[in-house]
Amino acid sequence: MDAQLSRPDLVDAWIKAYGGPPPKRLSTRLLLYACHYNLQAKDGGGLKKSTLRQLKRYVPASPGTTTVNTGTPVAHKPGVGSRLVREWRGKTHMVDIEENGFVYQGKPYRSLSAIARAITGARWSGPRFFGL
Structure with missing residues (x-):
């Protein structure tokens, strides 16, 4: 695809490739890249079936819809009595989940983020640090 195409030409190419007009504020450069990608695909x-399945989870069901199924799984939250185990820099760290919070190295904590900070010395999302 020629980088010298005018915006109207790119919009026409987009419509042919994707079946509808591009988003109003899409830059000409991104429009060019998207059309070029479509030609390469x-x-x-074309795209692999697994890629198409993934994309369908993020695309509205029809052109008129406004909601998108993100396919985000429901977060699994371990229950009371569970133990979280995380290896960090060669050391294994264990956190017990209790009624009123968490216990790490015998000390109570109100959040996993506080524990992640105690372990790493930096601000972390506790659930992300522990893989939740």
């Missing part, structure tokens, strides 16, 4: 036989 077609030349390579």
